[in-house]
Amino acid sequence: MSNFKLPKLLKDLLDTNEYNFSIQEAIKEFTSWLEDSKMPFFVDYTDHGIKHLQEVLATTCALIPKKSKDYFSSSDAGTLILSVLFHDCAMHLSKAGFKELIYGNYSKNIIAEFDKKTWTEEWEDFLFFARRWDDNKLSSIFGTDENGIARFSVQDPFEHFNDLNESDHRLIGEFIRKHHARLAHEIAIFGVPGYEGVALRVNEKLPLERRDLAGVIARSHNLHVRDCLDYLQYKFGSTREYQGIHAVYLMTLLRVADYLQIQSSRASEIAFKYKEIPSRISQIEFKTHHSVKNITATHDDPESLQIHALPSEVELFLRLKEWLNGIQSELDASWAVLGEVYGKQKGLRKLGLSFRRIRSNIDDVKQFSDTVSYVPDLIRFDIARAELLKLLIGPLYSDDPSYGVRELMQNSIDAVREYDQFILDHPECISKPRRLQEKDVEIELSPLINNQAYMTISDKGIGMKEEVIRDYFLRAGASYRQSDRWKSAFEHSSSSEKNTNKSKVLRSGRFGVGALAAFLIGDEIEVETRHVTDEKGYYFKTQLETNTIEVIKKDNINVGTLIKVKVDVNNYKELTNNSYRKARPGLWDWYCLEYPTIARKRFSITKEHTTYTSKFKFNEDLIKNDWKKLNSNHPYEVFWSFQNAPRLICNGLFVSDSDTLREIPLSHFEGNLHQFFYPLYPKIFIKDVDGLFPLNLQRNDLRTNDYPFGKELVTDLITEMIAWFFYNGPDNLDYFSEKDWRGKWLENLIVMRKSSYGIKIPSLMCNINIKHIIYLLKIDTLIKTEDDECIIFRGKFNTDHVRIKNTNNDYKPHIRQLQYRLNSKDKKQLKTYTHEDYQTENKIKYFVEWQKNNWLMASTKNCPPSWLYYTTIRQ
Structure with a gap:
């Protein structure tokens, strides 16, 4: 049996409420449930049990000034009690209740004015994005190990629901936290989900509209009050009053009272000391609560609430400042909406709050700084925007404008692929007109006139929406690919590999370079774009130093994007340089596939143009x-x-x-x-x-x-290689050239005898009786020995000779080489000559065996005879 006690104001009014019995019964049943609940999915959270509810109710009463109490009805009291009872009860959901919520009959409950998705759909969407959480988000939910790495990754709890682990509980808790306000509203109407059905519900003798009002008030504590006004007007015909219930006023009481619950009693100091709390967020919340020492209304300003806190570290100080600013914003917004709703009503205009302002001992930061050992301010790495961007972008790409073309080309290619995928998913959009150009992506360089030219990159891609321009294209390091919006549109979860994300689009952009790439080409850009779902497009012109960019809405823009960059004379010369380098191709020839189609054009003063062909183009x-x-x-x-x-x-x-x-x-x-x-x-x-x-x-x-x-x-x-030998090796050694069959990856690998060939691996030659090894130098044509006890291969004489000795064969090494004496002015027949081995610096004497038209073949002394096809030698 719960010991739940109501504040005197509410208790007295409830006694006169016509639905007193139903409300008292709801209090009894719900508080008994909350008292027994262990909050299985919120083990690290501050108190959200009966004590918290009593404190919220007490605070709501303290927020009602004397002049407002005359208009605070018994119906208000009963509805406020229920809304406080409902507002956090989702956090007490049981394991069976969660299963029913997601996959039971309860999952289909929807309050259509607020929600469009079933609980099953909400859960699947949540999992979709949870699997894409970055390291910071994973760490905040699951905590970190001793190395600062997130303790868990995201798994679907329903794959092992009978054996949930800590990470599953925390993941489910995050989902419930995110949607607890919606569930509060639904619990008021439909009841609490439990084992294969509803475990608990408010007595239906309390009319549905009363339960609905209590539910939407509970829901409002996680919304803006104005977001609920249309619902009140639609369902109850008025935003001011319904059957003596002043819903908007109750909403302001609940949200401000709930916000004010930061006293240390909500965070058990004993539990915090003796229980490991891995989540950094939970740690901060616990410590912040304990840093608040007093909340009082005894300040000289009768409409202010005084907070006294002693945050022991800067992170707590900043969290407190955030909380204080938040509650002040809530007070300001609450007073504003009360004035809008009740201001014209002679009596109801007196409905207000006891406080307008929050004051604290940390307001005067300079004075507070003298009382602590740390600097009470947000100090972190920051950047000087334009200056740093200038320093970074040039050196990052070696000041090479071709890389700027690559980045913009890549963005256009990605946009075309996204458009194609979007049309597959939304065929109704195919009728939207696209940019009028032959190729999917076109890159054009104008002639250089007065030391100035323009490069234009245009595409028939998906285009950019306003938020993409603002939040990603113009923001360095912000990758649209990492946004929830992009992932929702262009990713799906692989059906074959659990928790593996697969993009539906072959997209190359990943680092958030965006518009910065254009400034490798020139110092001014113009952008014209229209997204496939928009009726209008956007245009803007900017430089890197521009403080405020004016984006103009434009009609008559087709779907796609055009970027025009002013090019100076130095970059123009670099962009027209056709030299092929190992690190980059010439003439912006970055793309090696046939799709999307790309045209690269350079225009002359007479407007004639040269279309560049690609060196590499693969299907x-x-x-x-x-x-x-x-x-x-x-x-x-x-x-x-x-x-x-x-x-x-x-x-x-x-x-x-x-x-x-x-x-x-x-x-x-x-x-x-x-x-x-x-x-x-x-x-x-x-x-x-x-x-x-x-x-x-x-x-x-x-x-x-x-x-x-x-x-x-x-x-x-x-x-x-081995497979090649089996299936492609020659049957006859007499009529082929080594370079025709050895394979480009088989440098210096082939071993040949009179009637066979093999791989130059000692273990494969152990059983061969070898008397001589002939090393071929600078020979690509076939050379053969006439002795099966002699083998020939290409290689390094001094290194391979030592290694082959490991076969325990007794043999003599020789060298035979074929040379083309291109630079020799001496046409006379040679008998001998010497070369220095570059590794040992030893002089090696060669005896000429054959010479013709500046070609000669020579070998070391006593090298066994061999022969080659002279017809294979270049004449």
């Missing part, structure tokens, strides 16, 4: 068929090939053609296998729908020293 479907796919568990697809292509492509964009991406770390080879042959990495194409491939910030190299899949790729290469 995405052909890559899947012609390139070999690496089977791995990485969250992106890896394809490799030895075709003519940049060394690394990601989502169709050129990343790098650097030779450093060829080198395979020795650690990827088993044992000493790397000592005998030297395969190189092939060309790599990455399909990274979720933006997880480890590119550096400039996106011209890896963040890591090697591919994350390097070892798997080496295994795949060797497997492919």
